[in-house]
Amino acid sequence: MRFRIFAGLTLSLMGLAAPQFARAEYAVKEVGSFYIGGQEQAVSGQPISEIATTPGMRPFRYDPNGEFEVGQMYVQYVRQARPRSPLPLLMWHGGGLTGVTWETKPDGKPGWQQYFLNAGYDVYVSDSVERGRASWSRLYDGPPIFRTKKEGWELFRIGPPDSYSADAAKRASYPGVQFPKEDFDQFTKEFTPRWLTNDARSIAAYQQLVDKVCPCIVVVHSQGGFFGYNAALNNPEKIKALVLVEPSGAPDPAKIEVAKLKSVPMLAIWGDNIKGHPLWQNFAAPSARLREAVQVSGGTFDWVSLPDAGMTGNTHMMMMDKNSDQIADLVRDWLTKHGL
Template identity: 25%
Template structure:
């Protein structure tokens, strides 16, 4: 290729890179991308009269263009009702946490948790087809407008108004997918994620919301391959789920019969039936200035069973100032600590990172949170 031709090609490439398509404002970190599926098994399908592959989980591998600088990669687990795209560009067009950690020299793996997105399963009915605009605004993007709980008033970091019609909200809402989560999914996610770790070796986990359940399950399944787990408002409370639209009442429903999962976990003494886990209610429903302030928790009664596999990986558990999770995240932390897990419970407002809701990785100050996570990761390498 002539030098002049090469220059033209490079000029066109530079122009493309400097002129983002759509809403993008900040390009993703330079990287090499590989796509593959982990796990899965061949089964004979009588209806189709042949053999098919099922239960595989979609994975993206992102490798820094300059090469890895850290010995262990990061595996990202997305939240419920959304896909692994959560970790790429943010709704304001800026680069997300995948780029942040790529720029720090980490190899990054992004999952679509089994049954969701590109890991979809056609034989599973959605638990929730779609969330209405109003429920998304209440729980995630604009709780300060609805003020259904006391801490909602402190929410300031979602880009734009957080309401329907705002470009950032519309982009966020368009990302939402049917939510599927049940015992079958938990078992397959545990198996397929451990299959991934068998390929890539030991890794750190960064999870969000329901993705925290998937990460804990994988730690239970292959603890020697998990270096540590950063849980950003992971899942829900032990043994119960609270209504994330929080209309002001103690709206809860039984869930996660094995404490933090609907499937058996590695406890000591062993737990072969959920009835062996004695449930003990602690605390009470609290209000402040007439608004919901804190939910009660359920811990183990005697005898206390230890999560011996999950306890092998340290946990950094983050809760934001204004998310609905501020009402009940302490319940999961208390349960984990009681079960022998080493948890660093950090309320972000206590370290000066204020105004965030549940999707903090997509909000204006997300890099400040990522920087705090980075400091924890480095100390646990």
């Protein structure tokens, strides 16, 4: 059973055929990382104290005043000895999350980082400003927000609004949900505090990342959609394709030069249970408006609603869903169609 999704492209669904490119191993030249973006800022006027950091150690003088780096991003890469694609694939996570989004899934099975390594791409996974290994600073404006388990369960559409229970056994999920819900608590260990004031810092750091490692393919998730659209607008010659997994926002086409996006093929993928979900209709609307404008200007913006294509039960965290490989197949087929 095969479904026709894009013009000229067929998609094999639900593991009916093992992907031809799957490999049991790949030759790696280097696993490495770097920091990019950020700048120095100073703190002053804080009290000095005596502290001991390790048991059995004598206290020492702690002066919290001085210079710090703020606004940097962390990027980890796996460079293959013989990549099959000349372009690296960059993976940008969503809000309140880190690059771990793309790694091993909460159920312990391989995620999209490993999938695209197996498929032969050099893969760059970043932790954006303030998240994960990018570290965080007292100097970011305002208190951070913290995602509860309830918010994660409902916002990511594992279950409908008000379906979460503190008692894991009582949590209601959407019928046939693809998220490995028995591993939901494990998943929430990835949640990271989030400021609402660091967009400018993040945009600057992503721009430096594009300057450093592109031309490239960019795959974004959720809040990363905003940064991905922005990067494509500012670097249409360097971003050879933009894959958007449920982008939660998009620039207003009336306020940007939409024609700049003509040379950047785009693909947005949406999971199940968005219809009739006001919050998610809201999140999807800006991307739908931008898509229309891009298509009018002659650009390519493909749009896949997974349930319309016969794949049901997918959540906002579809790269962690049980059928994540099939969704990755879809992305890879689309990249192949675009010669990437």
